[in-house]
Amino acid sequence: MRRLSFTLFLLAISQITCAQGFSYQVDVNNHRAGSYRISTEVDQNIHTFTSLEFSLLTLQDSLNFSSSSHFVESDSGFLEFVSWTTIFKDTLRYQARFESDTISYINDSDSSTFYSINQSIVLGPDKIRKLSTRELDTVGSKLCYQTFSTELNQVVEVTRELLSYSVEKAQKLRVVKQTTGSTSTISKFDKEFNLVETKGQSSFGQISLIRTNKTGSSQFFESDAFEINRLLSNIRFPDPRNISSVKLKIDGLDSLSSLTFKQHNQKITFQDSSSFVLIVDKTKEPYLQSDTTSRSQTELFFSAVRGNEILDSLGIHTLTRNEKVNQIKGFSKNLPYPNLVLFELLSTANIPVRIVYGYCYDRWFWISKTWIEVAINNHWEPQDLTYNFPPNPALRIALFKSQYGSPLSHSYLEQIPVLKNLQAESFSLGGKKYSVSSQVFPYYFENPVYENEGLGIRMNIPDGFNILNDGTETASDLFLALENDYDEKINCFQVIASGQQVTEKTAKEKIYEFIGDQNINVNNDKKLNIWHGYKGNFGAIVIPQGRSYLLITIKHEDPEFIILVLTRKNLNLKF
Template sequence: MKLKLHLTPLLILLSLPSFGQPQQYRITWNNNKVGTYETNHIYLDTVRTTTTLQLNYRHDEGTTQAYVRHQFYELSYGALVSVSTDLSVLAGDTTQFIYYTPDSTRAPSYSPSILGPYGLQQLSQRQLNQVGDSIQCLAYSPDHGQAVPLWRTISSYEIILAQKYWIVQDSIPGKRPIESIYNQDFVLYSSIQNSPIGRLNIQPLRPIDSLIQFMSQSYGLKQLPSNIWLPDPKNVNAIQLALTTTNEQNSTINLTDNSFTPLPIDSMKLAQTTASNTWLNTQDLNYFSIADSLTRTLTTPEEIAYQLTLYCRSLDFKHPSLQLLKLARSIELPSRLVHGYYYQHGQWVRKYWVQIGIADEWVIFNPNPHSPISSALYLPLATSDLYTGILPLFDLPMLTSIHTLNYLKDGKAHRISTKQEKIKSPYYENKGLGLQLDIPKGFHITPLDTTRISPLFLVLTSDNSHISFEYITPPILSDNYQTHYLQQWNNASHEITTLKDLKREHYCIKTPHQVIIMIPDGSSFYLIKISGEHREEALSELIKKNLKFKE
C-alpha cells in the first residue's frame, strides 16, 4: 500500500469544498491513471464535506483496490467537530472509525482550534491574498488520524484560461511539501507530489456538457400566469412588475427596453466570457466548424449572433441556450447564460437565454422557440459566465406570482385597474387586449388548458358551431406576411374580402368549412376562426352586435 501511504497527506488538501457543486478529479501515478477523487459540500446547521477516493493500481505484489471515504463535520466558523472514515482495501473488508476533536466547542477567536476542509478554506481566503502570504494552523491529517501542524504559503501564481490561480505550497511534519494550484477561492485545481515511488498527479475531470444535468433539474414553477394579456408585446417599452416569492416576500421591479448593461472593462473578466471552464467545454472543434460555416460571410457581430441564434432555434436541441453559448464562444464572441422568466401569450415562462456582447453592452438573444417580444419583457433572475461555477444560476428567488402593475406601449402609459366592475352575463372581456363581447346566444366559454403556452385565449362552443380567438405576434407583420398567412386557407375560389359591419381594419376568408378573420393590432393580430354548420349566423351575431375593441 505504498501509494496509499504517500497519497493520504493530500486528502486534507483535496477536501477543500466548492459550494453547491461536486468536484471530481483524476489521479495518475507516473502518468498512469490509478483512480478518482470526488469532494462534495453541504451547508446546513453544520458544514459537512464528503470526500471519496477510489484507487485501482498494479504493483509488485499484484493489484490493489482501495476505497476511502471521509465525512468532515465542522461548525459554521470552521472548527472541526468530527471525522468519520470508511476504509476498504479488499472487497467486503471495510474498517470504520470516527475521530472527535477535543476543542470543537471553543470560541472561533481561539486560534488553536483544529480546522477541517471548510475552516482551512475560510482561513486561506481571509489571510492569503498575495504572493508570499502564509498561514500556520492545526488541521486534521487522515494519514496521522489526528491534528497536525500545517504551513501554507502562496509561492507564485499562474494564469489559466484567463483566470488567476495561486501556486500554493503545503507542508506537514515528516512529509514532503506538496505543491498545488488553487483558484482565488481556494478550490483545488490540480496538485503534484513527487515521492520516492514516482510522481503523483491530481487533475480535475472535465466532463463534456456537465452543466446539462443541472439545467435539466426542475427548479421552481416552469411558468406563472400573467394577470393580463399584454397587447402588441413587441412594442412594450417598459413594464412594472410585482413579484411574490414562496416565503411571501413582495418586491417591485421595473424593466425597460433601453436598459444598458455594459461588458466588463477588465480584460481578464472579459476573457472569462469567451473561455472554456469546468462546466463549459467550448474548445471542441466541431462547434467552431459549425459557427464558422454559418457566419463566415457575415461582417457584424449582430448578424453573426442572430444567425447562430436562428440555427439553435431551428434544431431540436434539449438546451438550445447552452448550444448558442458554445457556438458564440467558439468564435470568441463574449457570452453568458441567463436564468429567469419572459412573457409569452399571457404567461411568464421560466427558461434560459443568452446575452452576447455586442459593441460595449450585453444584448439578449433567445434561441428557444418563442413568440417575439420586447427586451423589456425579459425578467432576468440570475446571470453567470460560468467561470465562478454554476451556483449563481440557481441562487434565484422562488417566485409564486408575477403581477403587472402598469406598462408603457408605443410611448403611452397603461395602468392596470384593480377595481372590480359588475358585468352583465353572458359577457367576456380581455382587459389587456382590449377585447369585449357579449357571448352569442347558445354559446358558452370552453375552459382552456392553462399549462400550454399558446396564442389561443378564448374558445366559444355551441351545439353545432365553434369560435376560437388567438392573438399572434409574428417576427414581422407586413402586407406580404398577412397575405401569405391567409393563403394557407385560400385558393382560387376563396378571395380575401372584408366585412361591412366590422369597422376595424381586417381581412376575411370564407371557405366551405370555416370563416377566418385577421385583425391587425400594431405588430400583432387577432385571428378569429368560426366553424360549424351555422357559422354564417354565428359570424353575423358576433360582428353586428357583440365584438368591440377598446384602446
C-alpha cells in the first residue's frame, strides 16, 4: 500500500513538463527529501528528460528512490518512444515503443509484452503542456487526455481542472487539480504551464515539489539533519559530557501531547497548552527481557544474506555482546549513514537496538537528529557515531523511540514536529546546580584561571576549553594552548621581534598571516596598546611587550565568541 501510494504521486509529477530546464525541491512534511529536474530539447522530435532523487528515513526502512526517463514525441505531440530507469532496492531498466496500435514493452530481461492501444491518443509531455495552456484558461475548465506512466508501466487517463488563479511574487499562477484514478494533486503553474509548485498525499505524509534555483540532498540522512529545526541555545554548556541534568522551557507545541515526552529520564510540567518545562537527566533506561519478545527483520541497506556475510567477516560470533557492539561500531563508523548501518547490523546480529528521534545539544545549538540505543549491561545505552565522544543522555531530548520487536511504521515521520523555542533555565554539573541568567550573549561561566608570572599574564580559561600546553613542557614560542571537544582552539605565543620595538606593521603582518587575508580591518586599542582583527572563524590579537610581543590566535565557530575574546570580555586578560 505504501509503495502504491508513493507510485501514484510519482505518476502525478511525471506529467509535469516545461519548455526549458527547471529544478524542484522535494519535501516531505516540510523537510527536504530530494530533488526533481526536467528539461526539454527539440530536434526532429521533442525530447523530454526527467530525473528524481528521493531519500526518506522511516522507522520501517530507508527509502532511497531515484528514477530517470526520456520521452520522445513527434512534432504532432504523440508518443513514439519512452525509456526509463528506476532504482528502488534493485535497478530496473525499461523501454516502451509505440508502433501502430500496439506498445512493445521491454525490461532488463529482454522479455517483451505487447499492449493493444489506439496510438493516436497517447500524448507526450510537451503536447500535454501546450494543450493545458490553451484549454485551461477559465475557472472550471477541464482537460482529459491519455499518456504513458513510467511508474505504473501502462497508459493512464488523466483529468486536469482549473480551480482558480493566484498571484504570488507579482506572478499570476493557475491552480490546477490533477486526477488519475482516485488520486489527486493540487499544482500551481505559470502562464506557459511550467510547474511552480505541487502537493500531494502519500503514506509518508504530504509530499511537495517547489521550484528553486538550488536543490539540496535529503535532510533525513545528514548528521545534523532537519536544518529548520536547528535552534539556537541560550547557553554554551561548560563541560557538556559531564552535565548531569538540565531544566528546559519549551514553547509553541500545541500539536504535541505529554505522551511524547514520557521517557525514562524526562519529567514534564505543563504551564499551558503550548508551554511546558522539561527536566532531563542522564539516567539510563533499564533493559527488560520483555522488550525483545519478538522482532522483525529490518533491511535498510543490506539484504539479510548480505548483513550476515558482513557479520561473518567481522568474526563476532565468539565475542561477548559488548565486544560485538564495539566491533560492529568500528565497521559502521566509516560508512555513509553510520547510525543506520549500525542499527541494521546490530538487528541482524540479534542484539536489541532501537532508533531514537529527538534533539541533541551541539555547541551553540539544539539539533534534531536520529541516533540509536543498544541494550548493553542491562540498560539502553545511547550510541551516535556522528560524534567523536559518547552521547550524554542529559543533553538529548527523546521525542520518539521505536519499540524493539514491534512492527515499525511511518508514524516516525508524524513525530517530527518542530520545537519552536527551547531555552535552558538551569543545569547540574559536579554536584552543583547553576541557574542560567538572561544575557545578550550566550551565557558563560568563569572557568579556572591561568597565570604566568614570568610573562605577567592572568587569564580566565573560557568555557569548555582544556589546557593542552602550559609552557612548561618544552621551550617554544607557544606558551599556552587551549582546545575544546569541537576542535576549537586558542593558542598564545611569545615572539621575539626582529626590530628594537614592535611596530604597527609587525602587528598587522602577524594578524594577516594567521587569518590569511590582508584586506581585513585591524583595530588598535590605543589605551591598552593591543592590535586585533578577525574574519569568519578566525581571530588574532597582538600585544606588544617591548622587544617581544604576545600573539593570541583563535579558531572558533561563533564570531560572537571571537569578538568577546578580542575585546577581553570573556578571556579576561590581565598583564
